Amino acid sequence: MPIKQNIAGKRFGRLLVIKEHGNVGGYIRWECICDCGKKCLKKVSSLNRGVTSCGCLQREIATKNHYSHGMSTTHFYRTYCSIKERCYNSNSHSYRWYGARGIKCLWESFEKFKNDMHASYLLHASKHGAKDTTIERVDNNVDYCKDNCCWTTKRLQGKNMRSNHYLTLNGETKTVSDWSRTIGISKGTIWKRGKEGLPVELILYPKKFRRG
Numbered sequence: 001m002p003i004k005q006n007i008a009g010k011r012f013g014r015l016l017v018i019k020e021h022g023n024v025g026g027y028i029r030w031e032c033i034c035d036c037g038k039k040c041l042k043k044v045s046s047l048n049r050g051v052t053s054c055g056c057l058q059r060e061i062a063t064k065n066h067y068s069h070g071m072s073t074t075h076f077y078r079t080y081c082s083i084k085e086r087c088y089n090s091n092s093h094s095y096r097w098y099g100a101r102g103i104k105c106l107w108e109s110f111e112k113f114k115n116d117m118h119a120s121y122l123l124h125a126s127k128h129g130a131k132d133t134t135i136e137r138v139d140n141n142v143d144y145c146k147d148n149c150c151w152t153t154k155r156l157q158g159k160n161m162r163s164n165h166y167l168t169l170n171g172e173t174k175t176v177s178d179w180s181r182t183i184g185i186s187k188g189t190i191w192k193r194g195k196e197g198l199p200v201e202l203i204l205y206p207k208k209f210r211r212g
């Protein structure tokens with residue numbers, strides 16, 4: 001029997017855990033009351049990961065950012081939001097490739113992200129356009145941070161994959177069809193993951209490269 005944590009009575013930021021709610025979607029949820037008065041259900045893993053409000057805190061931050069940086073409608077700001085989504089929102093469809101593998105966003109605020117990445121973003125966007133300016137991690141097992149991120153054109157990645165149909169992993173180059181046969185996943189799945197802009201090791205071996 002796995003040891004179940006009893007977290008009733010514990011506080012996580014604005015959230016006070018009331019009692020166990022039961023299993024929802026395969027996970028034990030805990031009923032929490034937020035300082036704002038709203039009740040919500042949270043997983044232990046979310047609380048341990050740093051979820052500290054019913055959602056009201058994020059809304060306050062978003063509103064504040066909206067007024068302070070004036071960039072909330074830009075592609076650059078949406079890039080920051082999508083990093084946060086991938087890393088911390090377990091409902092996001094890409095979460096399994098990022099947050100679930102322990103990948104974090106080390107920029108605590110949009111302001112910090114802007115300080116580190118805006119100049120290089122503008123340079124890339126001036127050459128390729130904002131739409132084709134996508135953030136990429138150099139080392140796939142390292143978090144989102146200044147030293148591990150650069151800007152790239154998603155279209156170019158996709159085009160390379162389509163035009164030559166080759167993928168190289170650890171010095172081994174094969175066609176998509178050959179990889180499909182070797183590892184037993186469908187070509188469609190390989191294409192789909194490729195279109196999501198995932199690195200080759202995650203396209204081919206998502207489980208093997210999952211962080212422990």
Ligand SMILES: [Zn+2]
Pocket residue numbers: 014034035036037038053054055056057
């Ligand atoms: Zn709240």
